[in-house]
Amino acid sequence: MTQRVTGQRFRQRKLSTKQNLPVLREHEVEKLADDDAARHIPKVETGVEKGEEIEHHLQAVISASQAAASGGNVAQLYIPTPDAVASKLQYEDLYPRHFTQPATYIRFSSTVEDMVGCPYCMTSDDVIFLKSYNQKKGKTVQCSEDEFEEVMNFFEETSQTKQPFAAVDNPPVVSYEELEAEFDETISEPARRFARDIYNHWKNQRLLKGNRPLIPSLKFETNLETDDSDPYVCFRRREVRQVRKTRGRDAQVTEKLKKLRKELEEARYLMAQVKRREMVIRDQLAMDRQIFDQRTAVKEIKRKLGIKGDDEELLINQKPAPKPKPKVDVQAVQRGIPGMGPKPQLTRPDGRLLDSDLVYLEEQQAKRSEAIEGFIEENLMKHQKWNIGWVDQTWRPITPPLEQAAPKAGFRPVFTSSQLPTPPASESSEAAGDQMEADQPTKQVEPRRSARIRYATPPDDVPYQDQRRFRRRTGRGGRVMIDRRGVKRQKLDSIDERVADRFKYSGDSSEDEQVYPVDWTDNLHIRYRIMIDRQGDKQHAQAAAQNRRAIENHNRSASGYLLPPSNAG
């Protein structure tokens, strides 16, 4: 049955699956040299097992269809299969017409266990037993089929949990007392009434089956050697399949290992440093002890030699006791405070006073800002002078003067519950004590000029007519009104989800930073900004005050060691 077309072999070009091939009808191509077209059909892999490929009926159908493909007229053949015939069972009784199709596609997730009720189903033996049992009982207490099944099921399940290996080690059937002790919510009160009577029937059934479960069950793996060759063992648990290797996964793993190594090294380094510190402390302690001992010796010698005088030199390495911070005038410190006595001040190795040539950053900065402020003030005055007697009609004046430091008292403060003003920075002595850095940021926030100069230059891209204009009026009862004109409101709805989403991952920032579309001309926002502004003013005032204090404190602490407590002496 393997045909070969040896004649054509040497002439044909390779076939490309990507290349467009002309689609022709039979009469458009050259007739094949011989009539038996089927001979030209190459054997291709069928995908059927070799052993079955040769099966009689399959081959018959294949040849028939090949004959058909080559123009023969062949009756359709079928592979014979065993019969399926109509059942004698009453379908209508077994499967009542309960189904109504919902309008939408069915969505369903309940399991078979949820849908079939009590898994125990009565056998014909059970039916016979129940019938005679109910006959013996009076009409008042009849055991229903459901109750019977409930009891049987309870017995089955309980004995399964009590004797999980019943099939292997052949234990006796579980006694009624044991079963009764296990009564729980899986067996209802009405069913319990019959449990004792049903027990004997159940036990007999179990004995007939060699104490194996009454409901036939599938054979699952036992992890014994016999599993593999037993065709009844099915639905084994399959080992988790090998995770497919990808470059991405490899990189991930490498990164994880690198990180782990780095962390371990850091931990190790920390431990080494801790060890070093402890060694140093130990050495220091030894040193201190030595000093102490030697001082004791000195004291002893002094006493022996009768040298009097204070023991100042013995205390040389004692730290000055923490002293109440005196209010010290920097100038005074530099001058040397009169009445301090001739106590020698500590000097640098080169003999100069330690702090005499120290230039403080704050001082320099203060000087500078003073100069700038002066300059601006001056120019402001100039400007005002220039403009005296002139009416400003230009729409782009050069930073015109403001009405003197516009008092904003006309605005009522706005508070919202969501954003309360920050409480003033607490004035703790430690914070004020020696934190040089603390005063730096607050300085920067200082809104030095912003309140004084109005930006009169309108944005270039907005024509004058479209400029926003605001006016504030004070109405009756001190109400403040802001009129506005030419305010173009942003269209908020134009920001659709997808646009907003685009920003979601644009930065490497964390997820909780979000871009909220905001309408800046919204009343709520205007009010909010006013509130912020006023709050800012307050904060600036606080910051300035704190600044001052910080500078003072710094000076104090910087010179603290140099100065004896004011109450000393």
Place this chain on the structure above:
Amino acid sequence: MAPRENSHEPGGTPVPVETGFATLATLRIGVKAFVEKDGEKRKAEILSMQTRRGKPTFYVHYEEFNKRLDEWISADRIDLSREVEWPAPEKPEKKKTTTNQKAQAPSKSDQRNQKKSRSKLDREVSATPEATSVNLPGKAPRPTKAGGKENKELLVTSEVTDGSTPKPDDEEMDLVDVQDAAAAAKAAPTEIYSREDEIEKLRTSGSMTQNQTEISRVRNLEKIQMGKFEIEPWYFSPYPIDFVDSEMVFICEYCLSYYGEVTQFERHRTKCTLLHPPGNEIYRDDYVSFFEIDGRRQRTWCRNLCLLSKLFLDHKTLYYDVDPFLFYCMCTRDEHGCHLVGYFSKEKESAEGYNVACILTLPQYQRKGFGKLLIAFSYELSKREGKLGSPEKPLSDLGLLGYRAYWQETIVDLLMEGKVEANIEDLGATTAMTTNDVLHTLQNLNMLRYNKNQHVIVLTDAVIEQRERQKAKEKIKGKRSIDPERLQWKPPIFSAASRTWNW
């Protein structure tokens, strides 16, 4: 017709066959005798023996007939006037099971089983360099949408007879080469793969192989009752061993639970409230509905389905659990409920790029065009996924015919739309068929020809005529097809854990 036996196959180790005359008393398992079947004598192998009502009965497998025709016969159908073939002498003890007393076969069948399972292992192993199978150096992977192994499996082989070595070529293949490849495949030296190998294969891939111990060669259920039908099973299925004695096993049409006694079944029917497969309906037209069931979420139902379908699928294996599969179940509807007609299973993640693992139309609904709908639906899912797909191999005989018919119709329809030109990969992309399947279909229909120094696709008169006849039939009977518009489905995404096995 090539003989099926190991001994006759080229390259196989020849095993001398002992023949002789037998009597009823000397007949034993493994013996091959001539048996009367439908008026003719066929060689058949005795797989099992039993005494029924004092008379010996034999379970026989007819050579060159599918296993589904295996049957119990009485002694008088065996022709003892002709010589029989004796089974090969017992090999040294192999591990084997004695679970079923009724069915014991000599190790000969063991050996054969291994041989049988070899062919499907070929494909698996051929990717590794040491394999001596059809894939020769010329083979090169071909980019496809799915990128699965199946999609790369075009055979390109060097020509041994020519003496010249064609250059390996990525994009091209020779018609003649393919032909030779098939021949080479047939002649490939046989290798013995152990059951361990087979299990190993199961561990790492799909759902199809044969469970080849002796017991499983004998059908274990006599008959099943399901819905309005009584059906004769075709193959072994690992239903509880207790059912071997049942004359009839009753299967609930909706939950697919099984009962050995009609009383139990009737009781079950009073309690069972399921009316359709327990999953989401993803397709509905006025003829059928499709439900998608996750093996992991509906373990009981899917196990029941697998047990049932194993009765009709020889190569299906229930060796491992249902977790890694999705089940697409086709139903017809009426006031009673949704009646399961057929289904196909699909791996949540197929390394080989298969879009179908097992596919079955229940026997009571066969030859009504449902198979084609199932196949069409599987390709519709692949189109949604943007992948090319192909069914898992080995195919059954019926599976092959079903697929070939579908492929032919699909491709011929596409070409008859008035195309002047077509290329094989585009045909595949449009139909979600692999390039290989398109190519094989065209070759099979003798539609790929060499004309005036170039390859052409020929819409042959025979093919057109066949299609016209089919269309005429459809006009009478009504055409059943899958309407992509009615598919409400997105390819499900699974975490690594839910794709595999989780208890």
